[in-house]
Amino acid sequence: MSGIENNSDSDPVVAQIKDYINEHYNEKLDLTDIAQEFGFNYHYISSYFNQHISEGFSGYLNTVRIEKSCDLLAETKMSISDISAAVGYSDHGYFCRIFRKLMGQTPSQYRHRKNSGGQRNEK
Numbered sequence: 001m002s003g004i005e006n007n008s009d010s011d012p013v014v015a016q017i018k019d020y021i022n023e024h025y026n027e028k029l030d031l032t033d034i035a036q037e038f039g040f041n042y043h044y045i046s047s048y049f050n051q052h053i054s055e056g057f058s059g060y061l062n063t064v065r066i067e068k069s070c071d072l073l074a075e076t077k078m079s080i081s082d083i084s085a086a087v088g089y090s091d092h093g094y095f096c097r098i099f100r101k102l103m104g105q106t107p108s109q110y111r112h113r114k115n116s117g118g119q120r121n122e123k
Helices: 012-024 032-037 041-053 054-077 080-086 093-105 108-117
Strands: none
Touching: 012 032, 012 054, 012 093, 012 108, 032 041, 032 054, 054 080, 054 093, 054 108, 080 093, 080 108, 093 108
16 A cells, blocks of 8 residues: 655655654644644645655545554454544545545455455555
8 A cells, every 4th residue: 555655755854744644643634733733834835745745645644544444454343433433534434435445445345354364455
């Protein structure tokens, strides 16, 4: 599921932003929060992030959240609704749509394949 990075590895600001997102992914988080946290203008940080991360802020946040949800699906018996909330989605339906878009299968299918030992090609 990786492949979203452009030239972010060498940029310390992008690395700090990515660390912040990885620590706060499960909270209500938007680009305004990031801009305030790092003392940037909203439009500047949006452009800056897009230059360094090919999927942009929303795409990166969704990728982090879906990766975390995959861990929970494979390692816990939490309901899918609880997992969607635990990784920061307030809308369960939206979580399922994003999961399917990024993973090529529903959260239920992912859990079943992980628990049965059969692994489908993940994106």
